[in-house]
Amino acid sequence: MPYDKGEAVLVSWPAGPADVPGAVYQVYASSGAAWLKAEEFPAEKKFAADFELPFWAWSHDKAKHAVQLELPQLFSDFKTGMEYSFKVKYVNGKVTAESAPVKAAPKADLFNLARLNNLVLLLVIIVVFFWTVSHAKRKGLFIRRIAGLDAIDEAIGRATEMGRPIFYSTGIGAMSSVPTIASTSILAEVAKKVAQYDTQLKVPHFDPIVMTVCKEVVKQAYMEMERLDSYRDDINFFVSQDQFSYAASVDGMIHREKPAACFFIGHFMAESLLLAEVGATTGAIQIAGTEQESQLPFFFTSCDYTLIGEELYAAGAYLSKEPMLQSTLKVQDFGKAFVMVSVITGSALVMLATWLKWPLVLKVISHIFKAY
Incomplete structure (x- = not known):
């Protein structure tokens, strides 16, 4: 599973014309012995587009099924890095079909790409802080009279x-x-x-x-x-x-x-x-x-x-x-101004996109301002 701590796997396969009402998919997992039924769901559900991940970190493909399996809940002897086998079975009445088993070894990701917006915001704050410190030492900073x-x-x-x-x-x-x-x-x-x-x-x-x-x-x-x-x-x-x-x-x-x-x-x-x-x-x-x-x-x-x-x-x-202390005040002021501008701009764009029926704009805005 992308962007996790190495305890889950993502099983995906293409959707097809056989995904009709009444048909189900069964996902099986094995640690080397017997197969365990890990998931069962109707064939017209559970697509990659259903995952709540931002657009820059995940492809919201409506033509692909995707299932997240939490391995510690399936295997009591689970270990990160250990190899596991998975297969998918299609059932529609008496008609069945089964995929070939595939193997995967879950491992933790070093970087959670879904939180890229948080990283960008942090870097902006750091740059603004050091700029204000430098400016305070050279020219001083204005603070209103108290x-x-x-x-x-x-x-x-x-x-x-x-x-x-x-x-x-x-x-x-x-x-x-x-x-x-x-x-x-x-x-x-x-x-x-x-x-x-x-x-x-x-x-x-x-x-x-x-x-x-x-x-x-x-x-x-x-x-x-x-x-x-x-x-x-x-x-x-x-x-x-x-x-x-x-x-x-x-x-x-x-x-x-x-x-x-x-x-x-x-x-x-x-x-x-x-x-x-x-x-x-x-x-x-x-x-x-x-x-x-x-x-x-x-x-x-x-x-x-x-x-x-x-x-x-x-x-x-x-x-x-003290320049360092004054800089913290200015960074807070800049942060408040940024939040106010973001709220006003985001609200205006959401209203405009809703009125003009621009789903892509709504999706981008919701992903940018969401904490993952």
């Missing part, structure tokens, strides 16, 4: 002038969650600016593993700014793994210390409003971001800036200006 991230300098500068601390919360998500990973990348950029201005930073944590990672992130940021002497281990500290205990404790800290800026970026649930509302009462500049749509309204109401949707995930590339 107000919430541009306000980070303002917030840190305000905290420096007022001599008050900055609170940064990564939320209640685990280190394996994508919003928490995005939050640590933003924390790294915030920590660099904090180290540069020698401002006080406090990062209370819900999860001890996230705390451990953030300690290394902040320490690395101080090292890159050559301010390791200003780094303190108590910048990151564990509070509680109970949701509302964590919120109550951080609220108390914010109320007592009255920070100049608060960052709530990561995975937040019901504690989002509890934290942001207390921060708002202290007059702090508040920047928030979460993937939870149910919590965004609370951040909109109580924070000065809120990162919406993919702005949270793009923040690391936006702040660091």
